[in-house]
Amino acid sequence: MLNPGDDTFPKLALRNAQRLPNKVAIREKDLGIWQAYDWTAYAEQARLTALGLAALGFARGDKTAIVGDNRPRLYWAMLATQALGGVPVPLYQDSIEKEMQYIVAHAEARFAVVEDQEQVDKLLQVRAQCPGLEYIIYGDARGMRHYRESSLLSLDDLQARGRKFADEHPGYFDQEVGKGAADDLAIILYTSGTTGQPKGAMLSHRNLMATARNAIAQEGLTSAEEVLAYLPMAWAGDHMFSYAQSLVTGFTTNCPESADTVLHDLREIGPTYFFAPPRIWENILTSVMIRIDDASWIKRRMVHFLLDVARRVEERRRSGRPVPIGDRLLHALGRVLAYGPLRDNLGMRRIRIAYTAGEAISPELLGFYRSLGVNVKQVYGMTESSALISIQKDGDVKLDTVGTPLPEVEVRIDPSGEVMYRGPGVFLGYHKNPEATAETLEGGWVHSGDAGVFDRDGHLRIIDRARDLGRLADGTIFPPKYLENKLKFSPFIREAVCVGGDRAFVAALVNIDLGSVGNWAERRGIAYTSYTDLAQKPEVYELVRQEVARVNRSLLDEGPLAGAQIRRFLLLHKELDPDDQEITRTRKVRRGFVAQKYAALIDALYSGADHVKVEAQVTYEDGRTGTVRAELRIRDAEAFAAGMAR
Amino acid sequence: MSPAAPSGLLEVDGISVRFGAVQALDQVSLSVRRGEIIAIIGPNGAGKTTLLNVISGFYHPAAGHIRFEGRDRTHLAPYDVAALGIARTFQNVALFKGMSVLDNIMTGRLLKMKGSFLLDALYWGPAKAQELEHRAFVERIIDFLEIQAIRKTPAGRLPYGLQKRVELARALAAEPTLLLLDEPMAGMNVEEKEDMCRFILDVNGEFGTTIALIEHDMSVVMDISDHVAALDYGRKIADGTPAEVRNDQAVIDAYLGVSHV
Numbered sequence: 016m017l018n019p020g021d022d023t024f025p026k027l028a029l030r031n032a033q034r035l036p037n038k039v040a041i042r043e044k045d046l047g048i049w050q051a052y053d054w055t056a057y058a059e060q061a062r063l064t065a066l067g068l069a070a071l072g073f074a075r076g077d078k079t080a081i082v083g084d085n086r087p088r089l090y091w092a093m094l095a096t097q098a099l100g101g102v103p104v105p106l107y108q109d110s111i112e113k114e115m116q117y118i119v120a121h122a123e124a125r126f127a128v129v130e131d132q133e134q135v136d137k138l139l140q141v142r143a144q145c146p147g148l149e150y151i152i153y154g155d156a157r158g159m160r161h162y163r164e165s166s167l168l169s170l171d172d173l174q175a176r177g178r179k180f181a182d183e184h185p186g187y188f189d190q191e192v193g194k195g196a197a198d199d200l201a202i203i204l205y206t207s208g209t210t211g212q213p214k215g216a217m218l219s220h221r222n223l224m225a226t227a228r229n230a231i232a233q234e235g236l237t238s239a240e241e242v243l244a245y246l247p248m249a250w251a252g253d254h255m256f257s258y259a260q261s262l263v264t265g266f267t268t269n270c271p272e273s274a275d276t277v278l279h280d281l282r283e284i285g286p287t288y289f290f291a292p293p294r295i296w297e298n299i300l301t302s303v304m305i306r307i308d309d310a311s312w313i314k315r316r317m318v319h320f321l322l323d324v325a326r327r328v329e330e331r332r333r334s335g336r337p338v339p340i341g342d343r344l345l346h347a348l349g350r351v352l353a354y355g356p357l358r359d360n361l362g363m364r365r366i367r368i369a370y371t372a373g374e375a376i377s378p379e380l381l382g383f384y385r386s387l388g389v390n391v392k393q394v395y396g397m398t399e400s401s402a403l404i405s406i407q408k409d410g411d412v413k414l415d416t417v418g419t420p421l422p423e424v425e426v427r428i429d430p431s432g433e434v435m436y437r438g439p440g441v442f443l444g445y446h447k448n449p450e451a452t453a454e455t456l457e458g459g460w461v462h463s464g465d466a467g468v469f470d471r472d473g474h475l476r477i478i479d480r481a482r483d484l485g486r487l488a489d490g491t492i493f494p495p496k497y498l499e500n501k502l503k504f505s506p507f508i509r510e511a512v513c514v515g516g517d518r519a520f521v522a523a524l525v526n527i528d529l530g531s532v533g534n535w536a537e538r539r540g541i542a543y544t545s546y547t548d549l550a551q552k553p554e555v556y557e558l559v560r561q562e563v564a565r566v567n568r569s570l571l572d573e574g575p576l577a578g579a580q581i582r583r584f585l586l587l588h589k590e591l592d593p594d595d596q597e598i599t600r601t602r603k604v605r606r607g608f609v610a611q612k613y614a615a616l617i618d619a620l621y622s623g624a625d626h627v628k629v630e631a632q633v634t635y636e637d638g639r640t641g642t643v644r645a646e647l648r649i650r651d652a653e654a655f656a657a658g659m660a661r
Numbered sequence: 662m663s664p665a666a667p668s669g670l671l672e673v674d675g676i677s678v679r680f681g682a683v684q685a686l687d688q689v690s691l692s693v694r695r696g697e698i699i700a701i702i703g704p705n706g707a708g709k710t711t712l713l714n715v716i717s718g719f720y721h722p723a724a725g726h727i728r729f730e731g732r733d734r735t736h737l738a739p740y741d742v743a744a745l746g747i748a749r750t751f752q753n754v755a756l757f758k759g760m761s762v763l764d765n766i767m768t769g770r771l772l773k774m775k776g777s778f779l780l781d782a783l784y785w786g787p788a789k790a791q792e793l794e795h796r797a798f799v800e801r802i803i804d805f806l807e808i809q810a811i812r813k814t815p816a817g818r819l820p821y822g823l824q825k826r827v828e829l830a831r832a833l834a835a836e837p838t839l840l841l842l843d844e845p846m847a848g849m850n851v852e853e854k855e856d857m858c859r860f861i862l863d864v865n866g867e868f869g870t871t872i873a874l875i876e877h878d879m880s881v882v883m884d885i886s887d888h889v890a891a892l893d894y895g896r897k898i899a900d901g902t903p904a905e906v907r908n909d910q911a912v913i914d915a916y917l918g919v920s921h922v
Contacts, residue, residue: 045804046797047796275809
């Protein structure tokens with residue numbers, strides 16, 4: 016599939032310089048102006064950097080650590096390293112010294128190319144523990160006038176040495192690029208495991224290029240795309256979007272001025288192809304909503320009204336139902352008055368394809384952007400798969416799946432519920448870590464570590480981390496976090512803990528959201544005195560019961576998860592609180608602790624009782640502790656039999 | 662600090678200033694060497710700001726002389742002082758609050774602009790070229806002080822710490838030989854102070870700008886200055902390296918002893 020003329024990224028760069036010499040390859044906002052470099056300049060800059068490295072004695076197989084914000088010079092350093100048969104190892108720019116030391120030493124990097132003083136200082140600190148590190152090359156000399164280390168030189172110096180080296184060794188660069196082959200190691204990307212040391216996933220040129228090409232073909236990407244490179248260079252996604260796909264198609268990568276100016280730069284560039292994790296989609300939405308609420312009354316009313324229209328229309332279109340004529344007219348009006356201007360304001364007017372991935376995104380959030388006409392889709396992937404496994408196809412988007420596998424990628428669900436995949440992007444293994452490789456890679460199939468199911472339409476749905484997956488007593492899959500997230504998508508539910516491991520059915524402990532439930536109660540004239548009091552109102556139970564029914568109904572569509580419907584629930588008398596160690600500071604439920612602390616409540620849920628007495632220690636803000644006594648109701652939830660969906 | 666032997670950039674010789682019955686400065690002499698960072702310390706009311714005001718031409722001394730780059734300029738007006746290459750920031754931020762950060766910094770270039778009203782109004786020919794050149798210089802300062810994200814923000818909307826940084830940027834836009842900073846870190850949190858220290862050191866190192874600053878935080882003073890002068894009741898009571906001044910008994914009595922540093 017790959018022909019030897021362009022089977023490595025350096026060869027692609029040279030090909031682009033020939034075929035698209037004046038097409039802009041990369042831009043960087045510097046001193047307030049977007050500086051553009053065409054493919055001729057891109058290849059030339061990489062060439063000079065490579066020759067400079069060669070002058071310092073770079074040998075095939077050597078590793079170059081790359082640290083800094085997304086900068087053209089650092090992408091060129093990656094290409095330069097690959098051109099000489101070496102392997103770039105990008106590091107997260109906010110890594111602390113200890114993390115940096117581990118990776119630089121583990122990867123045995125001989126060279127480091129870094130952005131500025133901040134990164135140089137960190138590397139100088141850990142040098143003693145990284146005996147293999149010979150040269151540190153920096154882009155920005157600021158603040159380093161008094162640095163006298165002989166191993167330190169600037170990229171400008173490096174390129175000057177490169178020029179001299181080229182005079183002495185004509186043809187050296189082309190010769191070295193020619194030696195590269197598709198199955199050479201192209202990059203090592205270290206992934207931060209939740210436990211233990213980071214692991215370096217090794218990807219070949221073939222892995223990355225095949226994955227890039229498959230995604231380009233499915234998504235219809237062309238050399239006209241504009242992409243914003245603002246997520247860390249050490250992250251597989253950025254490497255795929257800003258480097259691999261850019262080199263394959265020849266499209267333009269744009270590097271923002273600084274981390275603080277990203278949203279502004281987004282608007283100036285107006286990318287056609289954009290990636291953002293849910294957190295950023297959420298931030299953008301919040302900033303928009305704040306500005307809308309600051310607008311005059313009439314504008315505010317109009318925008319909210321038109322956004323509601325857009326939501327209705329989008330919902331109907333997605334489910335394939337016809338849109339009534341009235342909504343169609345209003346929608347056309349909305350395009351002129353609200354959706355277009357809003358998209359323009361966000362810098363999203365030109366977006367053809369946008370992705371979100373990483374963690375669960377709420378369907379409402381995704382629906383909002385889609386209803387504005389921003390084609391945001393969910394993707395699924397990981398470093399070990401060259402970033403991509405599945406993407407939602409255009410015209411086949413669901414708010415809560417990660418789409419269908421890319422061409423040439425196979426995905427299956429292991430009997431244990433774990434998502435397994437294989438395909439051309441599957442990595443070569445972890446650098447110097449055969450045990451971890453053996454655990455992850457099995458006969459060409461990769462253990463993703465995620466639990467998932469396929470729905471009726473062949474869409475993959477990621478439900479949990481595989482190790483968090485539970486089983487009911489009859490063996491039915493029980494994904495606690497997935498159910499809890501579904502519950503939490505309700506504005507009335509703040510936290511939820513689902514139990515059911517080795518039990519007959521799933522039950523839930525629910526925290527109401529004091530703000531929204533309180534508001535709801537006031538509007539209905541329901542008086543309450545405290546959180547505990549509000550939570551125990553029969554009306555509130557009924558409200559939550561409907562939310563639980565909504566979750567149960569949605570599970571019918573999800574194959575084996577239909578058996579994991581929530582049968583009983585209760586509303587907790589207090590909010591789960593990090594001070595009481597029930598959730599972490601980042602709001603993750605500490606399942607084991609909660610199960611132990613609320614064992615009596617959980618037993619009551621399974622005993623058939625309709626209420627339970629509770630007495631609990633609480634820690635007040637000032638550190639004092641007190642006791643809360645309450646009687647909690649327990650209610651049955653409405654469950655649905657498969658086959659009676661909708 | 663700098664490889665060349667330091668020479669006297671600014672010589673303050675026997676300056677006295679009196680406000681009514683108050684002797685704000687009494688026969689103060691001070692030598693600021695080219696390329697150094699000098700800190701002026703002292704208790705409240707010691708005359709530090711008055712000294713800066715005399716140097717920058719806001720006040721004229723009743724007695725004494727000021728020589729800058731070898732020439733006497735005791736009685737110059739502030740704008741003439743600025744034209745000589747002395748820029749300053751103020752204890753209480755003095756920015757144009759309704760103007761963008763960029764425009765505020767551009768005002769620092771005014772002295773460098775040669776204007777023709779007609780050409781400027783038409784934004785044509787040399788006027789345009791000149792504007793672009795100055796804008797490019799200002800962008801270098803924006804980059805240097807890492808304030809890209811607030812380029813277009815009205816100065817009045819910024820938090821205090823950033824306003825201080827913008828003020829520094831405006832002073833730098835004048836490409837000063839001598840930069841006077843009046844309490845550049847007052848009212849800042851620890852992180853903002855660290856940033857400001859780094860910027861001051863970088864300005865000194867990268868542009869070779871001589872810096873005279875007034876500061877109360879003694880750890881900052883000891884960390885970044887090459888030279889410290891202490892004032893008390895309008896008199897200079899010590900002058901030397903940070904270590905010398907820190908161990909000077911008069912200083913300890915007047916100032917350090919009181920603040921328990």
